[in-house]
Structure formats: C-alpha cells, structure tokens
Amino acid sequence: NQFPNENQNMAKTSLIQRLTAYKCEWCSKETSDLEVHHVRKLKDLKGKKWWERQMIARQRKTMVLCKRCHVDLHMGKLD
Numbered sequence: 001n002q003f004p005n006e007n008q009n010m011a012k013t014s015l016i017q018r019l020t021a022y023k024c025e026w027c028s029k030e031t032s033d034l035e036v037h038h039v040r041k042l043k044d045l046k047g048k049k050w051w052e053r054q055m056i057a058r059q060r061k062t063m064v065l066c067k068r069c070h071v072d073l074h075m076g077k078l079d
Contacts, residue, residue, distance in 0.1 A: 015062055024066035026051065026078065035070045037063045049079045 015036070018025070022032050039045060039061050045052040051073060055063060065073065072078040 015064075018062075018064045021064075023064075024069055025064045026069040026073075027066065029066045029069075031066050033067055034064050035067055037065055037070055037073055051078055 019034055019036070022034065023030050024034065039055065042056055042059065042061060045056055047053050047056055051063065055061070069078060
C-alpha cells in the first residue's frame with residue numbers, strides 16, 4: 001500500500017489555487033493565459049534578482065506568470 005504524499009498534494013492544491021486566481025504573480029495582470037515558471041531546486045537560485053528572492057522567501061519552486069512576464073524572465077529582463 002502506498003500512502004499519499006500530503007506535502008505533494010498540498011503543493012498541487014496551492015498551485016491550482018494560484019492558477020485559478022487568474023493573476024500574474026509579477027505584474028498582477030488579470031488573465032487566464034498564465035504559465036508556470038519552475039526551478040528544479042531552490043538552492044539553485046542565487047538570490048540576485050528580485051523574483052529569485054521572492055521564490056526563496058516564499059519557499060516555492062514555482063511562480064505563476066503571464067506569458068509576457070515569463071518570456072521576460074527567460075530573457076533576463078524581469079527584475
């Protein structure tokens with residue numbers, strides 16, 4: 001028998017709630033066209049950029065972003 005991983009289920013619930021809020025966590029734009037930025041490990045973040053510090057402070061490996069902010073993040077323009 002396998003027991004459900006409660007921490008994993010809570011993380012999924014939190015992400016679902018954040019996605020269904022329909023709001024970019026960076027620019028606060030309200031939209032249903034959201035994407036999730038994901039890092040493998042929080043310790044991989046250097047904390048040099050504001051968005052990295054936010055993820056570290058919130059202890060989250062994910063950030064819900066509108067398409068524009070997600071593209072800007074990957075282009076190094078989000079800070």
